[in-house]
Ligand SMILES: Nc1ncnc2c1ncn2[C@@H]1O[C@H](COP(=O)(O)OP(=O)(O)OP(=O)(O)O)[C@@H](O)[C@H]1O
């Protein structure tokens with residue numbers, strides 16, 4: 401379904417539209433909300449995200465059972481990508497301008513995980529996305 | 539099918555390569571994605587444990603039509619009290635390991651949760667052996 405166009409969609413009551421779009425967000429919209437810079441896998445910008453989790457602790461991330469998750473973290477190393485790969489996390493946001501090295505970007509590209517940098521803090525990213533309707537896991 | 543991977547203690551650059559390779563193989567075999575996730579999360583936790591806590595290790599992966607058996611054996615300090623190590627929150631991880639995002643003492647419990655069957659044995663001063671068993675077909679437990 402296209403978000404802005406479509407006659408049927410236009411005639412939907414605003415409240416219904418809101419409740420539908422409050423359930424999922426495209427990665428593209430997420431990147432706009434958090435003023436993120438996408439570093440790889442631009443082909444995944446139209447993927448939908450429903451749930452997010454924020455942690456710097458990979459041990460913690462590995463216990464999350466949800467798939468197709470968004471991870472917000474301040475920890476940028478290759479094990480962040482490996483953890484995401486094993487946990488079926490499709491998108492990672494690195495908060496507060498963490499230096500994301502080229503080996504991290506190429507590993508993410510290779511594994512098909514879209515990564516972004518944002519100057520916002522973990523707190524602000526989480527707050528903005530929660531407000532936009534992204535659901536927490538716990 | 540059998541696959542072998544070598545691990546080196548402290549080598550966080552290559553940690554996870556074996557788990558990644560196994561994930562690719564299981565995908566090619568069309569194993570259900572929820573089952574793959576359980577397998578690779580358990581395997582990755584065990585792989586990171588060797589890199590984080592031991593000196594060197596070998597991962598042996600055996601796949602047949604319905605079952606997966608993985609044996610991870612390391613040379614290392616071993617675990618003096620396995621029961622205690624299994625407790626969530628118990629960790630002896632170094633600051634280097636913690637900097638990598640690990641060392642919460644949650645790994646062994648998470649391995650147990652994600653494996654259909656899990657065995658661990660250890661000899662202090664020699665090493666540790668972790669065995670993982672998984673059914674590859676749903677409802678086959
Ligand atoms: N292969 C191993 N060799 C030696 N000691 C181990 C090994 N695996 C685990 N241990 C010991 O058991 C403890 C608990 O392991 P566990 O995986 O539960 O937590 P962790 O590795 O410390 O942290 P986390 O897994 O949450 O990142 C470790 O801190 C370590 O003392």
Ligand SMILES: [Mg+2]
Nearest residue numbers: 583587645646
């Ligand atoms: Mg561990």
